[in-house]
Amino acid sequence: MSIKKSVVLFSGKGSNLKNLLENSTNIKDKLMYKAAFTNNPQAGGIDVCHKFSLDVRVCDDVNVNSELSEFLKEYDPDLIILAGYMKIIPPEIVNQYVGKIMNIHPSLLPKYPGLNTYSKILANNDTYAGATVHFVTCNLDQGPVILQGKYAVPDDSDESSLQTLTHNAEHIIYPIAVKWFANDIIRMEGEKLLLDEKLIESPIVLLIEQSSV
Ligand code: GAR
Numbered sequence: 001m002s003i004k005k006s007v008v009l010f011s012g013k014g015s016n017l018k019n020l021l022e023n024s025t026n027i028k029d030k031l032m033y034k035a036a037f038t039n040n041p042q043a044g045g046i047d048v049c050h051k052f053s054l055d056v057r058v059c060d061d062v063n064v065n066s067e068l069s070e071f072l073k074e075y076d077p078d079l080i081i082l083a084g085y086m087k088i089i090p091p092e093i094v095n096q097y098v099g100k101i102m103n104i105h106p107s108l109l110p111k112y113p114g115l116n117t118y119s120k121i122l123a124n125n126d127t128y129a130g131a132t133v134h135f136v137t138c139n140l141d142q143g144p145v146i147l148q149g150k151y152a153v154p155d156d157s158d159e160s161s162l163q164t165l166t167h168n169a170e171h172i173i174y175p176i177a178v179k180w181f182a183n184d185i186i187r188m189e190g191e192k193l194l195l196d197e198k199l200i201e202s203p204i205v206l207l208i209e210q211s212s213v
Contacts, residue, residue: 004031004078004182007071008054009085010038014045015167016083016104016174021052023175031079031182037071039064039087065090072097079181082136083174091138099188101136102181104174106166108132108148113141118159118166129153129162130208131170133177135188144193145203146186149173151210169208176206 035055049056059067082103107117109132121129130150137143149169180186193200
């Protein structure tokens, strides 16, 4: 079977991108990272790409969606990984890659779609927080959940400590989700997740102990 081609889209620091690239060797017979794309010329993830010798397309915000379309046409990826990509991908692009786009979001979806999840967790005194990997559909942060990483919120949390804990959860679950995709263990059908061809009715959740941070 041919090796799947993957591209990564990012806008910021690139810790998820770095972590995925670091975890790529154990799936190298199944999936290869071909290139990356960013809408932010200042993004720290650009240095990550250089460090890993990954081709990176840097575009400015103005023509982002036409440049993204061209980029995707050029690489024809089997999997598009959103790793802190902070632009909404328009439906005409999403619909061309149904079941081939994955995103990571810093909350336990469906709780807190959109922005500012850490302040919402604190304002609501949540007991648990975490991160979600999901397939992307045209509805923002609402596609079928692939995997969640959940942790207990410590009493003395602030936004910065929540970010650290959430990134830790993300760095555990994203490589697992990508590995599942690479090995054809998961796929999206309609708006549902199939795992080993079985319909998953409620999200698969990994409980992350504080000691793993
Ligand atoms: C991650 O926490 C990711 O969940 C979030 O951006 C951060 C990127 O960090 N994504 C979103 O909020 C998308 N809605 P990174 O650049 O260090 O990987």
